[in-house]
Amino acid sequence: xxxxxxxxxxxxxxxxxxxxxxxxxxxxxxxxxxxxxxxxxxxxxxxxxxxxxxxxxxxxxxxxxxxxxxxxxxxxxxxxxxxxxxxxxxxxxxxxxxxxxxxxxxxxxxxxxxxxxxxxxxxxxxxxxxxxxxxxxxxxxxxxxxxxxxxxxxxxxxxxxxxxxxxxxxxxxxxxxxxxxxxxxxxxxxxxxxxxxxxxxxxxxxxxxxxxxxxxxxxxxxxxxxxxxxxxxxxxxxxxxxxxxxxxxxxxxxxxxxxxxxxxxxxxxxxxxxxxxxxxxxxxxxxxxxxxxxxxxxxxxxxxxxxxxxxxxxxxxxxxxxxxxxxxxxxxxxx
Ligand code: SF4
Numbered sequence: 132x133x134x135x136x137x138x139x140x141x142x143x144x145x146x147x148x149x150x151x152x153x154x155x156x157x158x159x160x161x162x163x164x165x166x167x168x169x170x171x172x173x174x175x176x177x178x179x180x181x182x183x184x185x186x187x188x189x190x191x192x193x194x195x196x197x198x199x200x201x202x203x204x205x206x207x208x209x210x211x212x213x214x215x216x217x218x219x220x221x222x223x224x225x226x227x228x229x230x231x232x233x234x235x236x237x238x239x240x241x242x243x244x245x246x247x248x249x250x251x252x253x254x255x256x257x258x259x260x261x262x263x264x265x266x267x268x269x270x271x272x273x274x275x276x277x278x279x280x281x282x283x284x285x286x287x288x289x290x291x292x293x294x295x296x297x298x299x300x301x302x303x304x305x306x307x308x309x310x311x312x313x314x315x316x317x318x319x320x321x322x323x324x325x326x327x328x329x330x331x332x333x334x335x336x337x338x339x340x341x342x343x344x345x346x347x348x349x350x351x352x353x354x355x356x357x358x359x360x361x362x363x364x365x366x367x368x369x370x371x372x373x374x375x376x377x378x379x380x381x382x383x384x385x386x387x388x389x390x391x392x393x394x395x396x397x398x399x400x401x402x403x404x405x406x407x408x409x410x411x412x413x414x415x416x417x418x419x420x421x422x423x424x425x426x427x428x429x430x431x432x433x434x435x436x437x438x439x440x441x442x443x444x445x446x447x448x449x450x451x452x453x454x455x456x457x458x459x460x461x462x463x464x465x466x
Pocket of ligand 1: 248
């Protein structure tokens, strides 16, 4: 069993997260007229901002790139043709409840419907998490499917955020995965190292190291969009992961008014690689209802990547991709 010593610390941080639009607006000293639209949009997708993340936002600055990621605004209610609830076709690839299978050799498990932060551009903001299995018994068909399919070499934990599971639950999950001989890698897609960095504590690291000793290599894929997100506590969490021998990759979403400049993307890549994190993907925005105001034209994205290529070593330039439902892999937008 893992040590549970620090479990309460991150759970306290999670409990203290801001969930009320009024509190968000007053703590950041924002104009009161933003409250009504924030309330209206939060009705569709609630506010959720951990204090650690809030502290990285400059008060009263409406252009703060972190604020724009978490503040609900009126534009989320606009109807824009071409934007839909399930833009990436998740619901068409549900192999069994709790498990999506889009690509060869990999299976994605929706182990948590909760997140520690609500990113307003979220590609799963309309996902019916309530339909996914909850009890251990309801998860059994997933384990049976995985056991029976020896082509699956990699399990991806997603959601929601898989690191919001308790240590005990996460430990059980690791044990189940380690018991499937053909599964060689566990990829964890989580924004927690960035938005709730005290989630990375000794007990979790022990579980991941044990998994690697059992023959299943854990990989952590974090999600940072702007260099300002990488505060000192985030750096500490990332260093702990790397020191424990867990490779860390980053994926970002190209977001209008947030990271759509060469200088921002360069600063982000440099901060990541200087820490030892590989910039993996720059995603073109998934065209999900309520997120159109974040979209950057593909032509501009291509130009940004071309500029990055002239300024950074190849390993520091993320792959610029879009997810097209039905395709057997992410589609490169660089042709
Ligand atoms: S952390 Fe990921 S899944 Fe959760 S709201 Fe943000 S983008 Fe969506």
